Amino acid sequence: MNRLLEQNGGRVLAFGAHPDDLEVGAGGLLARLAAEGADVTLAVVSIPSNAEQRKREAIAGADLLDAELFILYEDRPCRVEDIPMHELVRRFDNIVGDVRPDLVITHSAHDLHWDHSLVNRATVSALRRTPCDLLAFLSSPEMNAQSRSIGQCFADITKTIDTKIQAIAAHESQASKLGLESSRDLARANGRISGYEYAEAYEVLRVRI
């Protein structure tokens, strides 16, 4: 990742199953990379329900992170598991071809939400011929208590924790289940572990040094 940061900011591509997943799981690092000059693209796969409102919220969240937003299936409500894997990989292939990312961030295969692990699978397939760094996140760590913990890589998000919380809060329809305080608490706990004030934890799937 150091190399990424040295290369004119680089290009970052993040895959999320649903609106709000990326803000919750990786919002601090995405905002930080954008602030450091990277071109950040968010690819959100599906909107399960309440499409118009959730689309507006996704746009607001991406704006706060200073990222470009693509919603792959915005014309019809669906879940990731409704989409055939070969079709999903083809759509991911196209985005990877367009963005030519230096760093990709995606869901962890260990995420207990089935849609999230499907996005991991499609990401790994779509990157089979693309040399880039690859990190994975748990979008709702407090709901993944049984999952294998992720602590291979910590990103310092001290400068962007407030932006991350604002970007999560942009998803007003999800406010009841998105604990803003718990997101801040988790970032503080990850910071304690890693020596930063606030941090996000990632699983390292591929890093070029």
Ligand SMILES: [Zn+2]
């Ligand atoms: Zn989700």
